[in-house]
Amino acid sequence: MTRQPGTGVRELRTAADLLRTLESGCYTLPELYQLAERAGLADRADGRRIIQDGQEQYKRRIRSALQSLRRQGRARQDDDQSAAWLIEGTTARPRRALLLWLPGDPGQAELVLGAAATVLAQADEPIDLIVADPPYALGRGEHRSAYRRTYGRDHSQVLGGYIDVDPAAYADWTAEWIAAAGAALRPGGYLAVITGGQQAARVQVAAEDIAGLTYVNSIAVKRPFGLYSTRRYVHAHHRVTLMTRGPLDSPQRVFDRPTEMPRGRTGQIYAVDVWTDIPDERRPGLLRYDNALHPALVSRLVRSTTRRGDLVCDPFLGSGTTLVTCLSEGRRFLGGDLNPEALRFAMGRVLAEIIPALRPAVEQLALFDAHEVPA
Ligand SMILES: C[S@@+](CC[C@H](N)C(=O)[O-])C[C@H]1O[C@@H](n2cnc3c(N)ncnc32)[C@H](O)[C@@H]1O
CATH class of the missing domain: 3.40.50.150 (Vaccinia Virus protein VP39)
Structure with a gap:
């Protein structure tokens, strides 16, 4: 993986680069739940409802749980803290993926294998x-x-x-x-x-x-x-x-x-x-x-x-x-897409190449404030 000096952009050259990017930039639901429990988020009055599947408002809840964790610095530490995909399935075969992007979570995006x-x-x-x-x-x-x-x-x-x-x-x-x-x-x-x-x-x-x-x-x-x-x-x-x-x-x-x-x-x-x-x-x-x-x-x-x-x-x-x-x-x-490789490639490209390139503009101009997700 080659870094573009001064931009935070990492170029995906090989399948191994893609795998590394996905492993550091994806959270599965069980992983998110464990992190939320450790951070005390799951013990609040509304308890497990915060991130459990099948709830009304499910997507908003899991996005805000991960957002809180990242704001508190309790999410996994990697070298690019501004974005992550929350996945159902595995990084080898994601079935569904939601993008979480700080600050302000401007880019609401969902991918589905189907x-x-x-x-x-x-x-x-x-x-x-x-x-x-x-x-x-x-x-x-x-x-x-x-x-x-x-x-x-x-x-x-x-x-x-x-x-x-x-x-x-x-x-x-x-x-x-x-x-x-x-x-x-x-x-x-x-x-x-x-x-x-x-x-x-x-x-x-x-x-x-x-x-x-x-x-x-x-x-x-x-x-x-x-x-x-x-x-x-x-x-x-x-x-x-x-x-x-x-x-x-x-x-x-x-x-x-x-x-x-x-x-x-x-x-x-x-x-x-x-x-x-x-x-x-x-x-x-x-x-x-x-x-x-x-x-x-x-x-x-x-x-x-x-x-x-x-x-x-x-x-x-x-x-x-x-x-x-x-x-x-x-x-x-x-x-x-029906091809899991398409989802993986698109997810990795966003994390390594796209968000690091867009981040300075988003941070400086606060371009996307209108789309902030309620906590
Ligand atoms: C022409 S490519 C899309 C390329 C895309 N516009 C891009 O810029 O990268 C068509 C895609 O459709 C996917 N595909 C084929 N049949 C499909 C189906 N029934 N439902 C969803 N995706 C399908 C293929 O796996 C392939 O990734």
Whole structure:
């Protein structure tokens, strides 16, 4: 693990770095309970209720128990006291994880190991934006797959376990999770689905016909390196299919034009649906997760369609690009993936690379005071 001088940022280079980061930055529920007992928190009048599972307000209670412990300096001492994940399961296979981040606990984030349709159906409240980057049904992860033959990438620093979809089942599978997405959105909320051109049509039809959503935009995002082919045009863009729940003219629908987009002659923002400025995501020499998006793409979607404090869900978490964006942009986050390695990578990345980098801004500007969790 390499430290970036003066920043507190630790780079994750190997699977061992990831394991070390998770072991020092995660608490299991039994561990938390023991710590709370030792600190006398569990002996108060409301006793064990403080952190017991199955209670109403369960999440808030366990977050505030850990927060109290950390404030009192009674939590485990490690070299970065500002954030921890509270997990159900183990660091090898987390089933659910809640982020606790001091000071002020600005970044409310929850990760769940599970299928997209289930995670969406279990959301605690209506969701403002769902960012979904589902697998492309190209046989990723399989030996001799079309994907591997075509891209031939070095996978030695790529975490495994990526789950793809059977191409023959893609239509039904898409219909199932998109129906759950439509039901989970608040009126005026958005579904943004990132696919290749081939799958975009199916996504739009499922969103309109099955989930009853309204078409907003189809955004072409140029890929710096297209998928080379000689017998048809080179695939050189991603598609973002942007849908909303309810009519286009709903006053509940947020749309803020991103300020970094091109300007017209009079200086007004010209927010076009062709994006040519998004780089490929690269982590040279670092541990990676397959097929990650660049944060600039997700950040633009999040900033234009939600406000601070809104709830964003990414049911195909992968490396956690949407999680990282939400922490940076002050949005609450719910994420899910079927692959435990995706949860582990996203959790480790947040602890080692993201929060140490964001902390100075949060501490100096008190950016997120509005989201402080009540004790
Ligand atoms: C294209 S990747 C997401 C990459 C992510 N946007 C990023 O930037 O890192 C798709 C992810 O969906 C996961 N996945 C596949 N089937 C799933 C399902 N039914 N429910 C939830 N996740 C699934 C895969 O394991 C993979 O991590």
